[in-house]
Structures are given as structure tokens and as C-alpha cells.
Amino acid sequence: MSAVAAEGLWKFFGDFPALRDVSFRVEAGACLAVLGRNGAGKTTLLRILSGLSKASRGSVSILGRDARDAATRRCIGVLGHGIAVYEELTAIENLRLFGRLYGLENPGRTAQEWLERTGLEHVRDGLVREFSRGMRQRLAVARAFLHSPSVLLLDEPFTALDDRAVAVLQDLLRGALAEGRTILMSTHQLREALELATHAGLVDRGRLVYLGPRTAEMLADPGWLYRHYGEA
């Protein structure tokens, strides 16, 4: 049973097909990097997978169940464009809030543990409003990993991160892969993302034009996929 699967997936904005008949399967433990130009449909695909919006046609299943079920969403970690942490709450309050929402037995302890893993234990009771950009990003990463999700959906995770946050995220992702979790991330052929990826996919104007193992050539020359599979 594959970790993430889509069958004949369509998504319309009015009459405009943002996603056209997208079908794919991602096995557990794989790390799929989805490439594509802006507006190709990467973010739309990730939003549907993370249950933020519904597919117009076709189906999406995560760990065998529909993406919008509460049980499924308990094992999905989402890191979107926005860092999604509350400015008026402290670091520990933010993590405890999401811990409780995700139904963890001991939200306080898990939150403390993840503050340490992302190097934020010294600002445990500081308001996020006073945090630097890097600290907020690391808190967002902690929020995404808090409930040890078996599937991670990341929307261009490395784009706006500072170096330290990139390092933290890469270690966590490597650790997650080692533990057999599944990662699906959209990216702009950034080296950090491609390095981790076991598979690569290309979305071009709403269609999944390529899905296969990430080869060495792709890593060496990030434009390779676009030239071979992307339309002019």
C-alpha cells in the first residue's frame, strides 16, 4: 500500500484546469521532489494532498485513506509557504497548541523535546513576536514534525530559510527518511532539496509530465528535467 497516491486527479479554478488528470504513487520511505515553474500547479497539488482543498475530480489517498479524514491528517506534517505560528503566543504555547490539536498524549513534554531538537529551548517562554526570522522558521519546522508524522508535505521548504534553519531541516528530513517516513516536497530545483530526493517529478501546466528516480544528472544540472520533459 503506497504512502501517497493520486488517481485521475483534476482541479479547476472556474473553468481553468489547474491540475489535469494527475496520477502517481509514492512508496513509503521515498522522498519525491516535485519540480515545476510558478503556476504549473505544484502548490495546488500539495494543498489537495494536505487536505487544504478538495479535488474537483479523481481521488487522493494518503496511507490508503482519503486526505481529508481526521485520522489521516493526524499522520501528515505540513509546512507551507507561511510559517504558521502565532505571534502573540510563546514558543512553547505554540507547540503545545498544535500538540493538543494533533491529539498527542503529552503535548507539553513533546513540545519541550522539539524545542530542544530545533535549538529553541532558551527562548521557550519568549513571544514569537520578538523572534528573529530564523528562529520563527525553526519553530515552524518543529510544528511540522511535532506529532512525528509518517508523511511530510513541504511546499518549497528551503526557499526562504536562513542557513541554520536549512541545516536543521536537512538533518530532520534525513532522520525522517532513515525512519522510513515519506516526504513529498515542491521545489525550484534547489540543490538542497534535490540532494535528499530519491524520486523527482515535473509538473508542467497542470500535468505530471515526468515521475521517476532522481538521477545523478539531475543533481549535477538542475535544468536537465526541464529541457528533456518540460514543453517549450
Next chain:
Amino acid sequence: MRFLRQCLTIAVKDLRSELRSKEAINASLSFALVILLLFSFAFDPTAEHTREISGGLLWLVFAFAGALILNRSFSRELTNDCLEALIAAPISGSALFLGKALANMLLLLAVEMICLPVFGVFYNARWTGQFPTLLSVTVLATWGLTVIGTMFSALTVNLRLRELMLPALVYPMMIPALMAAMQLTTLLIAGEPIAGEQLVWLRLLIGFDIIFTALALALAETVLVG
């Protein structure tokens, strides 16, 4: 059971971040007090004159001041795209809606309980006469306003012109609740019991609350998730 716990988590989160920043509650409170002051210039509050307009005046103040809190309920989630994280979390749309409505309700009631004594002083109206009934009518009516206000805050959350549109959308919808509240409050402050023909307003208020709460819970998921 999980549904209620999740609602409370959301409500506590909203109340904590509101009480820490106090943006909406300060604005709402000062707005209410200013209107109370201005109304006293609009019609000079002689004793028996205030008796007729007390309900109308109070609930106009509550509706306008309350809107400042209600409009913020979902727009406060826009900084850092927190709404996306809440919708992606394993919490149903209706639990999220109910949690926010509960938080709004408490904030609105706080503003109202501060305005009542001030109103009593400004217009020397004896509002403590039938306070338990007055309180229950206020809670019922405030819940009606909260459900409509919170729902429309969700409906218009990602619109640029949100602040301009909300009054025009929300107030016509609140008319039944506001009318009932005004009639009942005027009666209570005048010291008369709610009896006989006036009971119809109480039934309307309860009906309004039940219908719109059910409708809002049923449609919250559709509004929040694509």
C-alpha cells in the same frame, strides 16, 4: 468528546492571544463608550424617555462594538498563514468555527457587562432590577450575533475589502435577533416582566439561535475547506 476538547483548545488560544494583544477588545470597548456618550447628546436622557429607548440604544451599541471583535475572528489568523495550519490539523471545520465563536462570545459578553453599569450611570436607568433574566436575554442575543458575525468573518477572510463589506453583509442578517433583544431589554429595564404577548420575542430569539447555529456548523466545513 474530542470535538469539545478541540473547540476549547481553539477558544483558549483565541482568548489568550486576544488578551495578550488586546487590540480588538480595547477598540470595541472604547467604541462602545463613545457611542453611549454620543447617544446622550442625540436625545437628552430624561427618566421616562430613556425607558423607551434603553433596549434599542444598548443593542445598537453592542452590535456595532461587537462587530469590531467579530470581524477579527478569522482575520487574526492571516498573519503567518496560521489558518492553513489550523485547517490542515485534524480538526473539523465546525469544531474550529465553534471554538472561535465561543471565544468571541466571551469577549462580547465582557464588553457588554462593562457597558451595562456605564449605561446605568449615564442614563440613570435601573438595570439591576431583573438582572438574571436580562443576563439570559443578553447571552441568547449575543450568541445569535456571534454565530452570524463569526460565520461572515470566515466567509470573507481572504477578501481584500473585508472591513468595508462586513457591515453591509452582517447587519441585515442580524435584524431578527436585534429586534427581539431590543424589545425584551426595553421591557426588562423598564421593570416589566416578559409575559403574555411579549413571550413571542423570546421564542424568536431562541429559534434564531438554534437555526443559525445548526446552519453554521453544517456549512463551516464547506466555507473553510475548498
Next chain:
Amino acid sequence: MDERNLTYMFYGLSAAWLILAGYVLSLAAREKRLKRQLDNLKRMIEERERK
């Protein structure tokens, strides 16, 4: 026909007709605008595809 307040009857009927006529005119204007936008877009897309 009874002449009393005939003028107001005239105002009433003409008001009814004017409102409906006004709405029909606004629909016609909107139709023209939409058609023009549609044609412009179609032409623009064809040019871009041919390039």
C-alpha cells in the same frame, strides 16, 4: 376611467417599466463588455500560441 390621482398611477406604472428597462439596458451593456473582453482574450491567446 376614473380620473382621480391618474398622474400617480402614471408615475407608478412608468416607474415599474423604467426599473425593468434600466435593468435590461444594464444587461445589454454588460453583454457587450463581456463579448469584447472574450474576443480580445481569444485573439491574444492565438497570437501567443502562434509565436
Next chain:
Amino acid sequence: MKENNFRRNTLYGLAVLAALLLARNLHVILRGLPDEEEQGAIYRIIFFHLPAFFTAAVCYLLALVSSALYLVKRKARYDALAAAATEVGLAFAAVNLITGMIWARIIWGIWWTWDARLTWALVCWLVYAGYLMLRRAIEDPSERARNSAVLSIFAFVSVALTWKAIEWWRTQHPGPVLRIRGAEGAMDPAMESMIYWNWLALLLVGAVLLAVRMRQEQMAREIDALRRHAHAL
């Protein structure tokens, strides 16, 4: 293209039929019907005042049903129908409101009284005008359809509740005059049948306007799709 021609022809046919019926009704109203003792000529406004209200009510109901259908079936057709029905309903409600005010000016002596039905008609108008305002504010057609469908359901329920509230509050409006509303013999049968005849005429006009407005809604969706397509190139 054949299907379009057929639709356009039926539309023209319907429009001509509506125009003919309206002209015939107007002729009968002005020429054929007897006078009314107290009110004088002004009473003839009722042949537009009342049917306009019924047509508006039909439109609002249609908007409710198609909005609910949209939420269930998510077909663009229902969204277009809801938008068109609301707009046409608002036009007829305006006719009802204005003719009501002109009639009130003569019979009650003042342009506006806070009478139950007049107030309620105004509230309906504001609520559904808010619906159109929300529609104009949302760009993405799918989100617009979804949110306005929810708003349309809220609007209908709120308007129904408001009717009850205002009725208890105060009513000066003359009692029901139609036989179906349990008012035996209050109205000359010829007059009463004219109300239904003109209602039919207004319904036809409404249907034509509805069809035109729906086609425009579909055209707007097409423009939006082309614009997004051009953007994606």
C-alpha cells in the same frame, strides 16, 4: 453551434411572447377593467406591485434551491442560476418596492412608513444586494460559487425569520386581497384574474432575463479561464 441557435431562437420567441402578453395586459388594465370606488385610478398599480413581488419571491426561492444544489453537485450551472435568479429577483423587488411607495404616497399620505411588508421588502433587498456585493469581491469562480451559495442559504433563512419578526412588530399593510389568501370576494374576479395574468407576463420576462444573465455568467467564467490560461503561458 446548432444548440446555441436553438437556445437563442427560443429566447427570442419567449421575449416576444412576454412583450405581447405585457402589452395585452396593459391594454386591459387601462381600458378593460372597471373603476375602484375609493382609490381612483391609482389602484391599477397593484397589477404590477403584487405580481412583481411574487416573481421576486420565486426568484429568491430559485436562488436558494440552486445554491443548495450547487453545494451538493458542484456544477457551475447551478451557481450561474443562483446568481442570475438573485439579480433578476432584486430587479423585480425594486419594482415592487417603488410601486408600493408611490401607492402609499396616495393612500397613506407619506412616502415611507415602517410598515411590516414595506420594511421587510427593504430588508430582503439589502440582504440580497449584499449577496451580489460578495460575488463581485471574490475572484476565483469556484470559491465565489461556494461562498455565495452558503450566503444565499443564510440569506433566505434570515429573510424568512425577519418576516416573522417584523410582522409581530407592526403591520398597517392592507389584509390579503387574493382568494387564495383566504380573502373571499374582496376583489372583483376580473381584477384578480388580471393579477395572475400579469404575474405570468412578469414571470416570462423574468425567465428571459434569467437566461440572458446565466449565459453572461458562463461567458464570465470562460473569460476567467482564458485569462488564467494566458497567465500560465
